[in-house]
Amino acid sequence: MNLEKLKQKGRHRLRFVKSRYLKIFGGGVLFIFTASAWYGGKPNLPKPDADNGGLYLPDGFRAVVVVDSLKGRARHIAVNDNGDIYVKARFHNLNGGYGNIALRDTNGDGKMDIIQPFGKYDGGSYGTAMRVHKGYLYFSSELMVYRTKLNPGELIPDNKLDTIVADVPPYHEHQTKPLAFDNKGHIFVGWGAGSNAGQEKNRVPGSKGVGDPLSADNGNPLLKDHGGIWMFDADKLNQKQGDGVRYATGLRSIVAMDWDPKSKSLYTINHGRDDFRLLWPDIYSQWESAVLPAEEFFKVNQGLNGGWPYYYYDQIKGKKLLNPEFGGDKIKEGDGPKLQKPLIGFPAHFAPNDLLFYHGKQFPERYRNGAFIAFHGATNRAPYPQAGYIVAFVPFKNGVPSGEWEVFADGFAGVDPIVSVSNAVYRPMGLAEGPDGSLYVSDTEKGKIWRIMYPGDKKAFNVSQLAAMQKRKETASNIKNPDEVADNLFKDLPKNSAIYSTYCVSCHQRDGKGDGNRFPPLAQSEWVYDKFRLVYVILNGLKGQVTVKGLPYNEIMPAHGSFLSDEQVAEVATYVKSNFGNLPEIITPADVARIRKVPPPPSAAN
Template identity: 75%
Template sequence: MTEAKSYFHSHLWKFIAAGALLAFMGFSWKNARLKILPVYNDSDGLYLPDGFQALVVVDSLKGQARHIAVNKNGDIYVKARNHNLNGGYGNIALRDTNGDGRADIITPFGKYDGHTYGTAMRIHNGYLYFSSELMVYRMKLKKGQLVPDSKIDTIVIDNPPYHEHQTKPIAFDNKGHIYVGWGAGSNAGQVNNRQPGSPGVGEPGSPNKGNPWLKDHGGIWMFDANKTGQHQADGVKYATGLRSTVALDWDPKSKSLYTVAHGRDDFRMLWPDIYTPWESAMQPAEEFFKVTKGFDGGWPYYYYDQIKGKKLLNPEFGGDQVKEGEGAKLTQPLIGFPAHFAPNDLLFYRGKQFPAHYKNGAFVAFHGSTDRAPYPQAGYIIAFVPFKDGKPSGPWEVFADGFAGVDPIVNVSNAVYRPMGLAEGADGSLYVSDTERGRIWRIMYTGDKRKFGAPELAAMEKRKQTASNIKTPDEIKDNLFKGMATTSVVYSTYCIACHQADGKGDGNRFPPLAQSEWVNYNTPRLIRVILNGLKGPVKVKGLSYNEVMPGHGSFLSDAQVAEVLTYIKSNFNNLPEIVTPEEVGAVRKTLPKETHD
């Protein structure tokens, strides 16, 4: 295993070998401006299989990064995560002009409405395609021109309002179609989203009494890749039963569409009588699917238990960790990845730079969990799945680790970097983007391809079994909160999954409580938020959030609300204050009865 932070001094010969290797491959330095160089910050090392090295192409993009695309000449295009931090622009163009491997031209471009979930950035047939939460756009690329100056065409149009899981990932087949993911703004199809004990809506298997989200969300739609102004009704509903799809790619080898879908959340928070904290951290799987027309992934009725290898009924629809319903009749995943790893990009490797082991296989960017407490947060890696004849030919592997920079990852906010987007360069390099600090890596193979095999993969397999952010945690030994006094039972049961043990949220979906203006000022408003819930978009500490916080007033007593608010106000560097049950009761009386009963 190579640790990128020390490879320049200890593996200098590999840089020389890399030049010979690329020359042997017919690589042109002039056309692609690519060089093998060390990382620019020796403290930020990645763990990679032996023979691979990493180069930091750019650091600290102001707009951060979602998906990325690399043009044939080496230019990089980035979907900005945060338009406001990027001068109001949704995209970023990068170019290396002096051949040192690092981008020295960084140009924001493309103004269009968008928040932090808009995801796509792909190059297809000479066009740059990208997305906001509600739209898919494209611009014509011109040879030699970094920033396109063509008008922005609107290819696909979604209807407001914004809601969770709107990301609009895209993929293209070889017949002129574009596939667009349509996330459902719900965790598990409940009557009241993310509210403990709330039942699911609809009947599994009933075409007339199905969950309403499935009518126009929770699936993948197919459109004409070259037609503008298409609404959802103009497309074909290609797949359903997919709660949140961010990782989407077309495999040209098998001529098939694939996705790695996000599983649902909050088993323990919503159903504490059925799931232990360990079971909630372990379930459900992130599912890797081959998607054909008419596909049904089973959401919101079913989830996949990767330990039992079965589709089980969700508790919202009568499930108890045993009942299968009609789950066996659904398409089963190719692989059930560990729970809450957060698959945010998928790329089938087409290049020739990497050893034959990686040819036609799939790389998956796992953004990392937010809700595995009291166990270490998990994921934050690039995984690889070897493929043959259109299906996995072996178990999934850890390809790149070390992005988080801490071990264990107690709270998601502790992670220094979180891998998000994947792209392949013209020379076969793999590019990886980060959402937190706007960093982009280029991963290259500099070893002897003829000798690459099991010994080179052994250290990464060991990490898969031992690293706290990857392995299956021991229920007792790996409980980070064991032996600690639980200051607030309410917080650890209902709040910690979203707002984290340190109160800092996850930096994107769930806002911080630490030093928050929503916590430190206007206590009656804060009480109303706990009782009624809150729907976005809202601004907290200058950043916008667009998730749904369910109301807790129907199942928490005045004393419990007072207890958790006193705990929050007395911790996380907030202004200490005691909230009394009487204060909560007074606010509760001012609310409409149906909002808190």
């Protein structure tokens, strides 16, 4: 097919051109693939799944599952200009030790039939970024930002791995390294802070915050080199944090970040802090802890201060309030009014994990000036249904939201209500735009990827086609604000789980299965079989990487022995041992008192 002759004849609706290449991979296996490109007009879209891959979408949108179960699961994703998909693997150890996955559709049916792991480097389950930028594939582990060259027509990039930015060990919570690029050769890198709220003792009830929120010289030490965004040269190798410019501060945990070329601005959504009720039960009710604080959507001008760890945003009151660690009482504002308010305060614990400004033309006009957000869903809503697990859309005009946020895709979790995080079948994580304007969404739990398309008449699309999604926003238990009484799922729990429901359920979940990433399972866990080790960890806490049921975890388990009595520790340990499919065993206060006095067993340090 001669493209130049077709153009000379005035054929402006050439929709689909197939280019065939040959590529030989290790082991002498020969693959033939087909890459697709579009030249004006409407793209030749693949046939959607009859059930849209289980998703609820606005009327007229359709979806196809491009891959159903990646062994390494998935974090962020990127789509190259020929339709190849690149995936940041969530678990290297389940992916043959590789940190990345390359996918290709060879016959144009929308399904990825080549799945090729590649790229060996150190990294855990928080390794995040995967972005295509100017012929390179950029990606990150918790500590490093890498890039490798993409060669035209080849699925697997160069073996040569360039280090762009290097962080220093040790690894800590919220260390994710999301990436964004501006139009001046800069790369922005998020630097999460390894703390919930800047406490002296992280996540320990009543522990005060470190630093003076009113003093620039006596602030929280984490803000010196964490809790913000740094700007670097996108092409310079082996940069350290000190080689970059601190672009923004006061941001606790950043996973979703993108540059909008229309407004020439950087945007991010900050994860709000956790555990109001657990840490400050005299101040916050269970309901307040479930619905506060907001996930904050910021336009990031250089010098932005988001206010963490001193302040949180109460989206109900529309105010920045002082955190209780620094003397807050739900009323005190301190210098909160001086801080930049977020563009939107999203509901608490939705877990914004990716942000994408849409540039394509496949979708109807209303989507061409706005941002999609993947809400992964968090763990901190108990005793109410867990929330998030959606893709939202925010319409934009002149660089700011021009209307309320909308539910664009729901149904990932597959259950209603989501009592525990582990109940969710899928959790949306990464977003990417294809060369034809399709929206791709990745999942962390099974390694599934959807391609969302609009095959209908774009001119006929109107607000009436959003009605069903608006109803979901108002009524679905994973989206709406819960009713304080009617939606309390734990109101009938037996008394012997009172300690668990207060101090343990937000991390390990009601079903004891954890969240599969940050917090390990108690259900049939080897860490629960030995009552000595179970009680010791409850009393003294745990930090550093551990392996539970074959998967790595690296969150801090706070020491509960300083504020729980022997009777309370015995109660919760007995509850854990007697539930979640574990072997029942009664642990007495005398057992706990004895374990308090002995040094840690070797197994507790592993």
